[in-house]
Structures are given as structure tokens and as C-alpha cells.
Amino acid sequence: MFSTVCVDGVVQRWEDLRLQDFAQGFFFGAGFFTTFRIDAGRPLFLSRHLARLRASLDAFPVAVRAPAPALLHEDAVRDSLRRGLEADPLLGPRFTGVGKLAVSDGRVLCTFRALAQDFDDLHREGRVLDSVEPGAYRRAERTVNHKGLAWFRQHALLPRLPLITNEADEVCELPTANVFVQLDGALVTPPLTAPCLPGVARAALLDAGTVDGLPVVERVVPLADLSRAQGCFYSNAVALAVGVPRLLGQALPGSLRLAERARAVLEASALREA
Amino acid sequence: MFSTVCVDGVVQRWEDLRLQDFAQGFFFGAGFFTTFRIDAGRPLFLSRHLARLRASLDAFPVAVRAPAPALLHEDAVRDSLRRGLEADPLLGPRFTGVGKLAVSDGRVLCTFRALAQDFDDLHREGRVLDSVEPGAYRRAERTVNHKGLAWFRQHALLPRLPLITNEADEVCELPTANVFVQLDGALVTPPLTAPCLPGVARAALLDAGTVDGLPVVERVVPLADLSRAQGCFYSNAVALAVGVPRLLGQALPGSLRLAERARAVLEASALREA
Numbered sequence: 001m002f003s004t005v006c007v008d009g010v011v012q013r014w015e016d017l018r019l020q021d022f023a024q025g026f027f028f029g030a031g032f033f034t035t036f037r038i039d040a041g042r043p044l045f046l047s048r049h050l051a052r053l054r055a056s057l058d059a060f061p062v063a064v065r066a067p068a069p070a071l072l073h074e075d076a077v078r079d080s081l082r083r084g085l086e087a088d089p090l091l092g093p094r095f096t097g098v099g100k101l102a103v104s105d106g107r108v109l110c111t112f113r114a115l116a117q118d119f120d121d122l123h124r125e126g127r128v129l130d131s132v133e134p135g136a137y138r139r140a141e142r143t144v145n146h147k148g149l150a151w152f153r154q155h156a157l158l159p160r161l162p163l164i165t166n167e168a169d170e171v172c173e174l175p176t177a178n179v180f181v182q183l184d185g186a187l188v189t190p191p192l193t194a195p196c197l198p199g200v201a202r203a204a205l206l207d208a209g210t211v212d213g214l215p216v217v218e219r220v221v222p223l224a225d226l227s228r229a230q231g232c233f234y235s236n237a238v239a240l241a242v243g244v245p246r247l248l249g250q251a252l253p254g255s256l257r258l259a260e261r262a263r264a265v266l267e268a269s270a271l272r273e274a
Numbered sequence: 275m276f277s278t279v280c281v282d283g284v285v286q287r288w289e290d291l292r293l294q295d296f297a298q299g300f301f302f303g304a305g306f307f308t309t310f311r312i313d314a315g316r317p318l319f320l321s322r323h324l325a326r327l328r329a330s331l332d333a334f335p336v337a338v339r340a341p342a343p344a345l346l347h348e349d350a351v352r353d354s355l356r357r358g359l360e361a362d363p364l365l366g367p368r369f370t371g372v373g374k375l376a377v378s379d380g381r382v383l384c385t386f387r388a389l390a391q392d393f394d395d396l397h398r399e400g401r402v403l404d405s406v407e408p409g410a411y412r413r414a415e416r417t418v419n420h421k422g423l424a425w426f427r428q429h430a431l432l433p434r435l436p437l438i439t440n441e442a443d444e445v446c447e448l449p450t451a452n453v454f455v456q457l458d459g460a461l462v463t464p465p466l467t468a469p470c471l472p473g474v475a476r477a478a479l480l481d482a483g484t485v486d487g488l489p490v491v492e493r494v495v496p497l498a499d500l501s502r503a504q505g506c507f508y509s510n511a512v513a514l515a516v517g518v519p520r521l522l523g524q525a526l527p528g529s530l531r532l533a534e535r536a537r538a539v540l541e542a543s544a545l546r547e548a
Binding site: 001015016017018019020021022023025026027028029030033060062063102104138143148149150151153155156158159167 | 293
């Protein structure tokens with residue numbers, strides 16, 4: 001992570017931030033965050049990320065102390081990101097990497113990190129998915145729909161990147177990504193009630209409507225149906241879409257091309273929405 | 275909370291702690307904590323609290339960066355608490371209140387707060403329990419057995435203090451306490467697989483074996499069985515035991531006496547174990 005950060009729009013040094021200003025986030029995970037890609041200084045899908053943060057704050061008005069609404073206005077956040085990038089020669093106004101907004105204790109913290117770390121560690125293209133975490137979520141479980149600072153359940157599963165299923169053996173998501181499966185002539189992703197996070201890349205693909213000629217639909221995905229899958233990728237706001245050439249032991253060579261098409265759709269959408 | 279804290283045994287000021295030293299705890303809830311009562315400078319059940327912290331660290335060796343083992347030895351923690359109390363005239367070596375140990379990022383943070391806050395806010399004797407959070411936990415759900423910094427699910431439920439049940443409509447716990455019910459001539463508390471936290475007061479009562487002549491047993495408690503309850507209290511390491519004079523609409527006047535007896539058992543055990 002870079003040393004330059006913004007708190008409530010003010011550029012600061014990470015090492016100068018005090019724990020006491022983020023105490024409810026630290027002690028109880030009482031906060032929300034969102035992670036997004038920055039391409040040449042341009043944050044992708046920023047308005048969608050902010051809309052989700054605001055929705056999470058609205059959903060838990062007592063448990064999390066929300067910042068002043070103006071601090072989460074898109075223009076304010078865009079300004080704040082720009083000032084942060086311009087303040088640090090290691091970043092600069094044309095920075096490409098990852099931004100993160102964490103909201104807790106009535107504050108908005110924005111941090112930056114390099115893209116490479118995510119990809120070296122986790123999201124290298126052609127990631128094999130061979131593990132299931134059965135029944136880890138319940139259907140309609142409310143906190144899974146919000147990206148909380150209390151992200152420990154997912155954080156603990158992250159190194160193994162298992163498919164998380166619910167008590168009915170339906171696919172929910174991966175610890176840090178939504179799942180898309182080519183099934184019966186459609187590109188299917190589980191509904192929010194599975195439950196799963198309303199991922200920003202997921203929403204943009206659903207809004208786009210088609211990828212590579214396949215209609216993109218929300219539908220319950222029984223784990224057993226994956227044996228009929230013809231392709232698979234996962235999406236998140238940093239990697240956009242990552243192809244899965246092997247899913248639970250089954251080779252899916254078409255996945256890489258499918259993910260490439262999904263990335264193209266997302267990049268085009270991000271440009272339109274910028 | 276008091277301004278005097280200890281980090282890795284060193285007395286510091288809360289306002290001097292840096293967020294960067296607790297970053298994994300803040301961003302991911304990747305840490306554990308335990309809260310305990312301090313009576314006249316004596317931490318109650320400290321060795322049990324430390325054993326649970328160590329067990330949680332052992333259970334998640336990758337997800338949470340553990341501190342050096344010596345930092346969680348009982349003598350080291352006892353020394354550290356003593357130095358913290360002696361360093362602050364507002365606390366003092368005979369302080370009565372609440373201590374908290376939070377472990378994340380390879381560090382041990384110890385903080386102090388007044389008892390009054392907990393009791394005014396939440397645990398006033400004779401607390402009525404009239405609310406259920408149905409199916410909030412799944413049976414054998416692993417993270418519920420560990421008191422993580424990612425405590426958001428429970429934190430979000432705290433103001434209402436509902437009985438949390440699992441998908442089979444069995445009682446699990448309260449957001450910050452274990453539940454004991456007088457049922458069929460025994461004092462029954464749900465098993466850890468319900469799931470629930472292995473609370474320190476809960477374990478001490480199970481070890482004691484009887485309260486007011488009733489055998490203390492772990493047993494599945496179907497929500498429907500509460501209609502037959504003859505008494506109820508909840509336990510945690512700060513309030514010890516709090517009587518519930520009304521449980522889901524049913525008057526249980528014997529609960530206050532039962533809780534009083536449970537507190538006496540816990541106080542005696544704590545003295546023996548000190």
C-alpha cells in the first residue's frame with residue numbers, strides 16, 4: 001500500500017493516521033469498504049461503488065456511524081482521489097492500480113495499492129477452482145450483501161479461493177469475487193439472495209445484458225449443475241473478469257476467451273460511465 | 275475508554291496508537307478479542323480468556339498474524355495489566371472495571387473502560403428478552419466459536435439483544451452473552467456446535483457443575499422448549515450473570531434469584547482461579 005492516503009478528502013500519510021479515529025471499525029468491524037480499479041488516473045465504476053457504500057450505510061444506520069453525506073458524493077470522492085494521486089510522485093495523475101474506500105467511525109479513508117500484488121497473489125488469469133466451502137452462507141443472509149470491514153469469514157477463505165455454497169448446495173460466490181457460469185446457452189450468476197455481494201462488475205455485466213452472444217442472467221445455480229458448465233469466469237472490480245480453465249476437476253478451455261469478452265464488455269461500460 | 279493502554283506489554287496512550295500497526299484487524303477484522311472483568315485490580319478468569327485467544331489464533335494460523343507466544347503468557351499479560359493500571363491515576367492498582375485484549379497484526383492491545391457503561395447500556399439486572407433473530411447462525415458455523423474483531427453481525431444486533439437461533443430453530447446465544455435456561459430440573463445451555471461462543475463464564479459454570487442445586491448441562495435447546503422454561507439468565511465475562519425476568523413474553527420471576535446464585539458461583543470460581 002502507498003503511504004499517501006486521503007481521510008475525508010484531506011491528503012495524509014498512512015503512518016500518521018491514529019487508531020482512535022477508526023476505533024469502531026477496528027474493534028467491531030463496524031464499517032464498509034469497496035475496492036476499485038484505477039486506469040491511468042480514472043477510477044472505474046466509481047458511481048456504482050459509492051452507491052453500494054451508501055446503500056450499506058443506509059441498511060445499518062445504528063451499527064455504523066456514517067460520514068457526512070457530502071463526503072461520499074461522487075464529485076467529492078473524485079476530487080479527493082485526484083488530489084491523493086497528484087500529491088505523491090510514486091502515484092501521479094496517470095496512476096494505474098487499485099483504490100480502496102473504507103468507511104467507519106464517520107470517516108472516509110481512501111488508500112492506493114499496486115495492481116501487481118492482487119494479480120501475483122490471487123487473480124492470475126487461468127486460475128483453477130477446485131475447492132468448495134459447503135454451506136458457508138445461508139440464503140438471504142443479510143451481511144453478505146454488504147462489504148463490511150468485518151470481512152473475516154471471507155478473508156479466512158481467501159488463500160484457497162473456494163466456491164462458497166449455501167445450505168441448499170447452491171453456488172453463492174468466491175471469497176472476493178462473483179461467479180459466472182456458461183450454462184444452457186446463458187451466462188448465469190447467482191442471485192443476491194444466494195447470498196452474494198452485489199459486485200460492481202457483476203452489476204455492470206447484468207446491465208450490459210450479453211457477453212459473447214450469451215444473455216447474462218441471475219439464476220439459482222445448484223452446485224450439481226456445474227458439471228454441465230461450458231465455461232466459467234469470476235468477476236470483481238479489480239481483476240474485472242478472470243477465466244477459470246478448470247472448475248472442480250472439469251476442464252473448461254473456453255473460459256479464457258469468455259473472460260476476455262467479459263473484460264471487453266466491462267472496459268467499454270466503464271468508459272461510458274466515467 | 276481510558277487513555278492508558280498497553281501494546282505488547284508497553285504502556286502507551288490510546289491517542290498515540292497508529293492505524294497502520296493494526297491494519298489487518300481494521301481492514302479485514304483479522305484478529306480476535308476478549309473482554310473481562312477487573313475487580314479491585316484482579317482480572318477475573320484471565321487464564322481462561324488467554325486460552326481462548328490462543329485457541330482462536332491456532333484455529334486460523336494463516337488468516338490472523340499471531341503475536342509472539344510470550345506476549346500471551348499469563349504472567350506477561352498480568353504484568354502488563356498491572357503496569358497499565360499503575361501508570362494512570364484514573365485507574366490505579368485497585369481499579370474495578372472492564373479490560374479488553376485485542377490481538378491482530380502480531381500485536382496485543384489491552385484497553386480499559388468503566389463498568390458503568392456496559393451496565394447502563396445493556397446489562398442492567400432484570401433485562402427483558404423479547405426478540406428472536408431466527409436462523410442467524412448455522413449449526414457448527416466455525417467463526418462464531420471465535421470472538422473475532424470481525425464482530426459485525428453480533429454488533430449490528432446488539433441494541434435489540436435478540437435470542438439468536440440457527441436454521442433448525444434451536445437457541446444459540448445472545449449477541450454478547452451465552453444463555454442458560456432452567457428446564458426439566460436442569461440448567462441448560464446450548465452446545466458450542468449450536469453454534470455459540472465458548473464464553474468464559476459459561477465454561478466456568480459448566481465446570482462448577484451445579485447452580486442452586488441444579489445440574490449445569492450443555493444440551494440442544496429448541497426455541498419451542500423455552501415455553502417450558504422456569505428461569506433464565508445470560509452470562510458473559512463482564513456482567514457474569516444477568517437475570518431475565520421476562521423471556522419472549524413469559525414472566526420468569528425466579529430468574530433474578532437464579533442469576534444471583536450463578537454470580538456467586540462465578541465469583542467463588544474466579545477467586546479460586548486467581
